[in-house]
Amino acid sequence: xxxxxxxxxxxxxxxxxxxxxxxxxxxxxxxxxxxxxxxxxxxxxxxxxxxxxxxxxxxxxxxxxxxxxxxxxxxxxxxxxxxxxxxxxxxxxxxxxxxxxxxxxxxxxxxxxxxxxxxxxxxxxxxxxxxxxxxxxxxxxxxxxxxxxxxxxxxxxxxxxxxxxxxxxxxxxxxxxxxxxxxxxxxxxxxxxxxxxxxxxxxxxxxxxxxxxxxxxxxxxxxxxxxxxxxxxxxxxxxxxxxxxxxxxxxxxxxxxxxxxxxxxxxxxxxxxxxxxxxxxxxxxxxxxxxxxxxxxxxxxxxxxx
Numbered sequence: 001x002x003x004x005x006x007x008x009x010x011x012x013x014x015x016x017x018x019x020x021x022x023x024x025x026x027x028x029x030x031x032x033x034x035x036x037x038x039x040x041x042x043x044x045x046x047x048x049x050x051x052x053x054x055x056x057x058x059x060x061x062x063x064x065x066x067x068x069x070x071x072x073x074x075x076x077x078x079x080x081x082x083x084x085x086x087x088x089x090x091x092x093x094x095x096x097x098x099x100x101x102x103x104x105x106x107x108x109x110x111x112x113x114x115x116x117x118x119x120x121x122x123x124x125x126x127x128x129x130x131x132x133x134x135x136x137x138x139x140x141x142x143x144x145x146x147x148x149x150x151x152x153x154x155x156x157x158x159x160x161x162x163x164x165x166x167x168x169x170x171x172x173x174x175x176x177x178x179x180x181x182x183x184x185x186x187x188x189x190x191x192x193x194x195x196x197x198x199x200x201x202x203x204x205x206x207x208x209x210x211x212x213x214x215x216x217x218x219x220x221x222x223x224x225x226x227x228x229x230x231x232x233x234x235x236x237x238x239x240x241x242x243x244x245x246x247x248x249x250x251x252x253x254x255x256x257x258x259x260x261x262x263x264x265x266x267x268x269x270x271x272x273x274x275x276x277x278x279x280x281x282x283x284x285x286x287x288x289x290x291x292x293x294x295x296x297x298x299x300x301x302x303x304x305x306x
Contacts, residue, residue: 006066007042007059010225012074014083015045020089022046023227034124036254036286037117044083055086055146055273090144093206099140099158101165108150110169111175112227126150128166132294132305136231138169141176152198170232177220179203179229181239181259184215203238203268212245215254216259226256227289239296246298251289262295268306 002010007030012245015028026048033056035041043056062075098104115122115135128136139147155162158214181202202216219226229235230249239259241245246262248271271293279288292305 001066003063006063006072008077009072010062010076011044012071014080017076017080019084022084025049027028028057034121036113036121037288038120039198039286044269046087047216053090055083055090057083057086065149068158070103089146099154101158101160104140104171105168106172108165108169109139109141109147109173110136110166110228111139111225112231112289113137114288114292117288117290124151124153126152126155126162127164129161130231131305133292134305136166136169138165156178173225173228174232177222177225177228179226179232179235180221181242182217182219183211184217202242203235212261212263214260217256218259219256224255227251228252230257234267235306236296236303240298240301243296244298247296249294249296249303251294252278253283254287254289257289268295272306 004177009028015023018028019199021110022044026046029045029047029115031043031045033041033043041058041060043058045056046054048054057079059079062079065078066072069157088113113127115129115133118135120185122135126138130136138149138150138274141147149242150160150165154160155165172186180200182200194295217226218229230239241260243259248260248262248266248268250260250271252258272291276291277295294303294305296303
């Protein structure tokens with residue numbers, strides 16, 4: 001069965017299973033969406049008669065279940081449960097319709113993306129490029145499970161001031177996702193979600209237990225969006241002080257970056273190949289930060305891409 005046929009078959013089967021209160025809202029349809037790293041995903045949504053937004057629940061990941069032998073009805077049952085949960089968690093109509101700046105300004109955050117990997121997606125979004133090939137992308141945090149990118153169309157419609165938006169996004173992201181630098185040798189017995197540790201955080205003043213031959217993990221609270229922390233005010237200055245030398249920045253994923261002193265005996269070609277291998281074999285396509293590696297120049301006091 002071709003991919004498009006699979007999506008249509010799942011849609012038809014899910015339509016038979018959804019609760020009547022959802023079916024009354026409008027027509028079920030498949031949407032294509034360009035996500036992070038220009039990944040095109042297929043999602044199921046309900047086009048509501050009222051015009052209110054509806055959750056989009058993505059179908060692409062269910063292809064693996066079909067290829068491993070699960071039937072369309074079995075997949076549709078699993079999918080239905082996820083869609084209903086997403087439907088129930090959608091923000092209130094008041095929130096969805098009230099997107100004036102004063103109402104959403106404390107909910108704006110940012111993520112860092114690679115511009116080369118996101119050319120198509122960035123065409124419709126508000127973003128701020130950097131000299132190193134990365135860019136800020138801005139979001140409205142709807143709730144703990146959902147955030148929506150700020151499009152150029154929305155910013156124009158609501159007359160957002162982009163400089164104010166950027167400054168608020170930085171302040172909110174720091175507040176919601178404080179940064180943490182941890183020696184990777186400390187992580188042997190840790191699990192994802194528990195990596196953030198105030199006690200072990202080497203970004204705190206007074207924590208100077210630097211090992212020139214260790215690797216360090218930069219993350220944010222919640223175990224996500226670690227690359228953002230490189231661009232928090234004061235963090236790169238603290239890393240400059242901590243390393244006291246050039247250091248490499250390896251994009252492990254959208255969730256964290258690995259930092260290591262340039263005094264280590266690794267060639268840049270080796271590090272580039274290592275990042276490529278990790279991205280290709282271990283990281284979900286939507287969670288790849290970049291195939292580039294970066295270097296902080298102690299003399300120039302800036303991050304450069306290699």
